[in-house]
Amino acid sequence: MKLVFEHATLLDCTGRDPQPETRVVVEDGRIQRVGPDAGPGGPRDARVIDCQGRTLMPGLIDAHVHLASLDLDPLAEVAQPPAVLAMRIARNIEATLDAGFTTARDAGGLDWGFKEAVRQGLIRGPRLFISGAFISQTGGHGDHRVRSDRGTFPVVPGLASESILADGAEQVRHAAREVLRRGADQVKVMASGGAASPSDELDHVQFSVAELGAAVEAAGAVGTYVLAHAYGPRAIQNCLKAGVRSIEHGNFLDETTADQMLAAEDVFLVPTIITYELLSAREAGDGWTPDMVRKIRQGLTGAYDSLGLAFEKGLRIGSGSDVLAEMQGEKGKEIACQARVMGAMNAIIAATRTNAELLRIEKQAGTVEPGKRADLILLDADPLAEPAIFANPGHVRLVALGGDVVKDLDANPPP
Numbered sequence: 487m488k489l490v491f492e493h494a495t496l497l498d499c500t501g502r503d504p505q506p507e508t509r510v511v512v513e514d515g516r517i518q519r520v521g522p523d524a525g526p527g528g529p530r531d532a533r534v535i536d537c538q539g540r541t542l543m544p545g546l547i548d549a550h551v552h553l554a555s556l557d558l559d560p561l562a563e564v565a566q567p568p569a570v571l572a573m574r575i576a577r578n579i580e581a582t583l584d585a586g587f588t589t590a591r592d593a594g595g596l597d598w599g600f601k602e603a604v605r606q607g608l609i610r611g612p613r614l615f616i617s618g619a620f621i622s623q624t625g626g627h628g629d630h631r632v633r634s635d636r637g638t639f640p641v642v643p644g645l646a647s648e649s650i651l652a653d654g655a656e657q658v659r660h661a662a663r664e665v666l667r668r669g670a671d672q673v674k675v676m677a678s679g680g681a682a683s684p685s686d687e688l689d690h691v692q693f694s695v696a697e698l699g700a701a702v703e704a705a706g707a708v709g710t711y712v713l714a715h716a717y718g719p720r721a722i723q724n725c726l727k728a729g730v731r732s733i734e735h736g737n738f739l740d741e742t743t744a745d746q747m748l749a750a751e752d753v754f755l756v757p758t759i760i761t762y763e764l765l766s767a768r769e770a771g772d773g774w775t776p777d778m779v780r781k782i783r784q785g786l787t788g789a790y791d792s793l794g795l796a797f798e799k800g801l802r803i804g805s806g807s808d809v810l811a812e813m814q815g816e817k818g819k820e821i822a823c824q825a826r827v828m829g830a831m832n833a834i835i836a837a838t839r840t841n842a843e844l845l846r847i848e849k850q851a852g853t854v855e856p857g858k859r860a861d862l863i864l865l866d867a868d869p870l871a872e873p874a875i876f877a878n879p880g881h882v883r884l885v886a887l888g889g890d891v892v893k894d895l896d897a898n899p900p901p
């Protein structure tokens with residue numbers, strides 16, 4: 487498909503100011519040319535899209551989703567037939583694309599089969615980078631058993647991967663190799679306590695450096711990396727020592743640890759503020775316990791200050807939403823949360839250019855430049871003036887994925 491976007495206000499996400507009256511030519515799925523409307527036109531047989539001055543930008547990237555998270559109450563989930571669960575997960579994937587996310591990194595839970603279903607064209611979806619099962623220590627953030635439970639996890643095979651519990655470097659190495667065998671693009675470990683787990687606190691340190699290092703080694707052996715759930719300084723420092731590349735949440739980052747992150751090569755912080763905002767507003771119920779409410783609210787207290795510190799220090803800051811269950815539609819709200827601290831332009835760059843670097847797809851995605859894949863979105867409002875627009879998929883008028891128009895609200899007749 488050949489496409490020519492004309493009269494666009496181009497927000498290319500390289501860091502440049504928006505360029506009015508811009509033409510972007512797409513051929514063979516790639517961006518061929520970017521230039522002023524006054525310059526050379528596109529191929530004669532191209533579909534011409536008059537952007538009427540609206541903002542054209544790269545597709546968004548969410549670096550921390552859980553697309554298989556359907557209900558906060560695990561019992562509600564297992565009570566449903568697998569076919570219904572599969573359809574609901576598919577709906578999450580399609581809605582994520584329609585909200586303007588052309589790439590998403592699942593931070594644990596989504597089975598490889600959904601990535602395959604997208605690849606085969608059975609469902610519409612963003613480019614997916616999956617982590618498969620979480621790897622957690624016994625009693626860690628991935629261990630969702632209540633204290634009285636002596637049994638093992640309920641699992642829905644082939645849809646959502648529950649945690650793999652592993653203790654000791656050899657078990658962690660085995661677990662990492664197992665998730666990679668099942669199709670994980672990168673390996674997710676739980677390096678500190680968390681809110682949704684019943685037997686830990688946020689500041690608990692989980693896994694030793696040796697255990698984390700075993701996961702890093704197994705991932706590195708096949709050319710990929712580890713992302714780690716980690717809140718506080720001790721957990722983050724363990725991750726850095728072990729060679730973990732992507733620090734998730736990081737809500738209690740301190741100055742010493744931020745300096746260490748800066749000194750470490752190729753390390754990213756992926757804040758996920760919106761999930762704390764949304765969950766903090768909830769009261770207990772439907773499987774969400776008072777203890778979880780307490781811990782989530784505690785997590786929110788550090789979220790903005792940590793991002794402020796990371797920004798001030800010049801860390802590489804990605805963007806994740808981490809939204810769960812019925813909040814799946816709210817991924818775009820993370821950008822406005824980050825914008826409160828770093829300004830709209832930096833928050834948008836985190837969700838495009840920097841996330842592309844994090845996912846190692848910066849040669850393909852993250853900015854609008856010649857040679858990159860034509861993953862583009864067209865907005866009917868100015869995201870720099872009002873970053874909250876990403877919360878509403880209705881503002882995302884058009885989505886192109888590899889040069890194919892996969893959403894077009896202004897098509898006549900509508901698709």
Ligand SMILES: [Zn+2]
Nearest residue numbers: 550552593808
């Ligand atoms: Zn998460």
